[in-house]
Amino acid sequence: MGTMLNWVKTPSIRALALGFVPFLAMCFSVPLWDRVEPLVLGLPFNLFWLILWIVLTPCCLWGAYRAESADSRRTGPRR
Amino acid sequence: MTPGAIALATILAIVAIGAAVGFLAGARRKMDLEQWTVGGRGFGAALVFLLMAGEVYTTFAFLGASGWAYSRGGPTLYVLAYLTLAYVVSFFILPQLWEVGRQHRLQTQSDFFNMRYGNRYLAGFVCVVGLLSFIPYVQLQLTGIGIIVSIASFDSIGRVPAMSLAVVLLVAFVFANGVRAVAWVSVVKDFLMVIAAVAIGIGVPFAHFGGIAPMFAALAHARPEHLTMPGATPNLGHGWYVSTVMLTSLGAYMWPHAFGATFTAKDADTLRRNAIVMPLYTLTLAFIFFAGFAAVLIVPGLKNGDLALLTVVRGTFPPWFLGVIGGAGALTAMVPAAIFILTGATLFAKNLYRPLFAPSMTDQQVARLARGMVILLGAISLGLAIYGSSTLVSLLLTGYAGVTQCFPGVVLGLYWKRVTARGIFAGMTVGVLAAAWLMLTHRDPVFGVNAGFVALCLNFAVAVAGSLAYPAQQTSPVDRARTSQLARR
Numbered sequence: 001m002g003t004m005l006n007w008v009k010t011p012s013i014r015a016l017a018l019g020f021v022p023f024l025a026m027c028f029s030v031p032l033w034d035r036v037e038p039l040v041l042g043l044p045f046n047l048f049w050l051i052l053w054i055v056l057t058p059c060c061l062w063g064a065y066r067a068e069s070a071d072s073r074r075t076g077p078r079r
Numbered sequence: 080m081t082p083g084a085i086a087l088a089t090i091l092a093i094v095a096i097g098a099a100v101g102f103l104a105g106a107r108r109k110m111d112l113e114q115w116t117v118g119g120r121g122f123g124a125a126l127v128f129l130l131m132a133g134e135v136y137t138t139f140a141f142l143g144a145s146g147w148a149y150s151r152g153g154p155t156l157y158v159l160a161y162l163t164l165a166y167v168v169s170f171f172i173l174p175q176l177w178e179v180g181r182q183h184r185l186q187t188q189s190d191f192f193n194m195r196y197g198n199r200y201l202a203g204f205v206c207v208v209g210l211l212s213f214i215p216y217v218q219l220q221l222t223g224i225g226i227i228v229s230i231a232s233f234d235s236i237g238r239v240p241a242m243s244l245a246v247v248l249l250v251a252f253v254f255a256n257g258v259r260a261v262a263w264v265s266v267v268k269d270f271l272m273v274i275a276a277v278a279i280g281i282g283v284p285f286a287h288f289g290g291i292a293p294m295f296a297a298l299a300h301a302r303p304e305h306l307t308m309p310g311a312t313p314n315l316g317h318g319w320y321v322s323t324v325m326l327t328s329l330g331a332y333m334w335p336h337a338f339g340a341t342f343t344a345k346d347a348d349t350l351r352r353n354a355i356v357m358p359l360y361t362l363t364l365a366f367i368f369f370a371g372f373a374a375v376l377i378v379p380g381l382k383n384g385d386l387a388l389l390t391v392v393r394g395t396f397p398p399w400f401l402g403v404i405g406g407a408g409a410l411t412a413m414v415p416a417a418i419f420i421l422t423g424a425t426l427f428a429k430n431l432y433r434p435l436f437a438p439s440m441t442d443q444q445v446a447r448l449a450r451g452m453v454i455l456l457g458a459i460s461l462g463l464a465i466y467g468s469s470t471l472v473s474l475l476l477t478g479y480a481g482v483t484q485c486f487p488g489v490v491l492g493l494y495w496k497r498v499t500a501r502g503i504f505a506g507m508t509v510g511v512l513a514a515a516w517l518m519l520t521h522r523d524p525v526f527g528v529n530a531g532f533v534a535l536c537l538n539f540a541v542a543v544a545g546s547l548a549y550p551a552q553q554t555s556p557v558d559r560a561r562t563s564q565l566a567r568r
Contacts, residue, residue, distance in 0.1 A: 008175050008493055019167050026160040027324045030317045034153070036299050036306045042292025044299060044306045047368065050159045054361045057163050061170055061355040068351070 012071040015064035022057040026050060082398035083233035089402025090231055090409055093271065097410045098248055101264040137216075138223030138412040140364055141272070142385050143471030148371030150384030152302075152310025155472075159365065160324045163358040165331030170354035173332065174347035175493050181342075187422070188338040188485065189430035195492040196500035199434045204504070205485055206430040208511060209335035212481035213419045214463060215474040216334075217456075220416035221245065221464035222385075223471060224409050230389040231405035242464055245413055250457040253417045254450055268414050271407035273363055279392060279404065280366025283373045286395045294373050305375060319524050322532035323476070329535070330483030336415075336422040338489075385471050420460070424452035480518060480531025484510035487535075487542045495546075502546030510538025 011019075033049040040048040080088075140158070147155040179185065183194045188209060193202035224245045225238030281291070288294035299306060309316045332338060344350050367388070374387040378394070381387055389408075393401050428449040433440045440448075484507050491498040514534035517523055523530035 008179065010494060011171050016171070019171060022167050023164055026164060027321055027328075030308070030320050034307050034317065034320075036303050039292070039295060039299065042290070042295055044295055046153070046156060046307060047159075047365070050156055050163075051362070051365050054159065054163050054358055054365070057167065057358040058355050061167065061358075064170060065351055065355055 009072070011064075012067055014067040015071070018060045018064040018067065021060045022053060025053045025056070081233075082401075083231070083235050085398040086231040086233075086402040086405060087228070087236070089399050090228065090405040093267075093403065093406025094245075094248065094409050094413070097264045097267045097413070098251075100267050137415040138220050138408065139471050139475050140367065141276075141408050141411050142223050142226060142388055143219070143475065144364060145367050145371030145374070145388035146383075146385035147472045148368050149374045149381070149387035151312050151315065151472075152305035152372075152375075153308040154310050154312055154315035154320060155368070155371070156308075157320050157323050157327070159361060159368070160320075161327040161331070162361045162364065164324060164328035166354045166357045168328055169332050169357075170351060172490065172493065173341050173350040173354070176338075176341055176489070177344055177347045177350055179493070186339065186342060187426055187430055188333075188335045188489075189426060191338075191492070192488060192503075193430070193434070196488075196503060198500040198504070201488075201500050201504050201507075203431055203435055204507065205488070206335075206426045208481055208484060208507070209426055210423055210431075212478040213335070213423050214460070215478045217416050217419045217460035218463045219471050219474040219478075220412040220419075221460060222474075223412040225464065226385055227389065227405045227408045227412070230386065230393060231401055233393075239465055242461060245409065245416075246457045246461045249413050249417050249420065250454055253421050254453050264410065264417075265414050268407065268410035271403065272411055275404045275407040276363045276366045278396075278400075279388070280369040283370045283377075283391055283395050287373060287377050291369055294369070294376075298372055298376060302375060306372070314524055314527055316527055318527040319529055322524075322529040326483050326529050326532040326535060327476075327479050329486050330479050330531075333482045333485045333489065334478075335426055335482075336418045339422055339425075340418075416460070420453055420456045423456050424449045427452050427456075476529075476531065477518060480514040480523075480529075480534065481511065483531060483535055484514065484538050487539045491542060491546075497546055497550065498542065499546045499549060499551050501549050502542045502544070505545040506538040506540075506542025509541045510534045513537050 034046045036044045036046070038045060043051070140162075144155060144158045147158075176191070179191065179194075183190070185191055185194060187206075189202040189206040192205045193199055196202075221242045222238075225242045228236055228241030229238050284291045284294035288297060295306075305311055308320055332341070341350065344353075370388055370391060374381075374391045378387065378390050381390060389401075389405070392404055396404075428445045432448060433445055487506055487510075488503040491503070511534070514531050517525060517530035517534065525533050
């Protein structure tokens with residue numbers, strides 16, 4: 001018989017929403033940014049866009065981290 | 080000295096330094112099973128960062144990504160997206176997994192399935208899927224080493240002797256030291272990898288075009304279609320991009336070694352903080368892309384795109400520098416291959432052989448069997464690399480199509496109380512069979528969608544439907560826990 005993990009803390013909605021932003025920007029919206037022009041900083045637009053989001057993703061995750069720690073402070077330690 | 084000899088001597092020196100660091104790292108520690116596989120669960124943020132970087136940045140990134148940028152063009156951009164998004168996924172799964180791992184003393188992925196679903200056949204199945212998915216992945220690394228050495232030696236040393244030597248070195252240091260050795264070799268390798276990537280990414284466009292911007296301007300003028308999707312391919316368009324990014328970013332931490340590396344962390348917060356900064360490591364890869372795209376105009380018409388990066392480097396830099404890059408590349412292949420072999424051996428001994436065939440084995444006997452398996456796995460993967468031929472990227476995608484089928488079992492197991500062993504078993508079976516059938520009959524991509532992703536969707540649907548249709552029996556563990564709590568009162 002398996003073990004139920006009923007004490008695993010589910011991520012907060014705010015953290016999940018912040019985590020979804022990079023997926024939206026780098027994955028689902030590909031038809032909007034997959035083009036060569038305009039070249040930005042000498043890079044094709046699609047390459048520039050992805051590099052931009054490589055840098056912005058840590059910002060989103062940092063926000064998610066803050067949301068998570070605020071969440072666990074409010075609800076208190078679970079164990 | 081001929082240019083080939085200079086390049087080769089440099090490669091050998093770098094590999095020797097890497098191996099020495101590996102041997103020294105584990106020298107004065109007593110090795111039991113837990114020390115050998117998860118480093119005694121005491122790695123801090125820095126070492127976990129390097130260990131995970133070492134696993135993610137493989138020869139695939141070095142030669143494969145540039146090779147596809149050269150031969151396929153636009154669709155290769157999926158690599159930048161998936162590596163970044165994999166860390167986003169890890170942020171929401173790994174800390175929870177680590178907690179579970181600490182509480183139940185888990186070392187491997189199968190341990191998790193066994194604990195959560197209480198079904199050793201399911202755990203064995205997960206183990207087999209992991210082992211099978213490793214095959215193309217290890218094959219990829221060894222093929223990479225072969226390419227590096229044969230190009231660096233100006234074609235005077237064949238791929239086979241190069242790969243054989245690499246396997247011997249690899250098995251030797253894994254055999255002697257386990258995961259701690261690998262983590263420290265990773266330090267040497269990552270340092271070199273960053274230098275090599277930046278030097279190539281900036282140096283090559285500057286040497287041939289006078290800069291990165293002029294290089295892309297020339298490419299946008301000469302071959303604009305190469306830079307967007309589907310690039311030089313008939314069917315790798317936006318549907319393929321989205322489905323491939325989803326498959327690979329969800330699956331990145333389903334690799335048994337990445338899953339196992341989670342348990343080497345000191346605490347859950349280390350994993351969260353890691354996930355925040357790790358995406359920045361993907362920037363190194365952007366430089367590799369610059370070189371891959373530059374090669375389109377510099378060395379057009381190569382039959383095997385995987386050779387593009389090193390062919391350009393050989394034509395641009397002095398031999399000693401080709402050696403430095405080759406050495407970084409060789410370590411970049413050996414570190415992950417070592418980890419795969421180590422994980423595969425542990426999986427086989429601890430999660431397949433012991434529970435199904437010899438339940439009475441002691442931990443010492445399991446450790447001994449695992450060490451024996453390291454040698455065997457090294458030999459098997461060498462054989463496959465010698466006889467196989469596929470591009471590095473397609474080898475990786477084959478592995479992903481298999482290993483991501485574990486994702487529903489992990490994520491539902493963590494967050495959905497009603498999921499059952501039956502549901503997951505059925506889902507994984509459907510997923511693995513669908514992926515294997517679609518790929519072996521060359522139906523990938525399916526209507527422009529990655530076959531592995533199609534299989535993953537089927538897997539999810541069956542797992543959820545199966546869990547709802549056949550709920551767990553009345554005496555679920557929660558009920559039993561509650562009953563025993565009541566009894567205690």
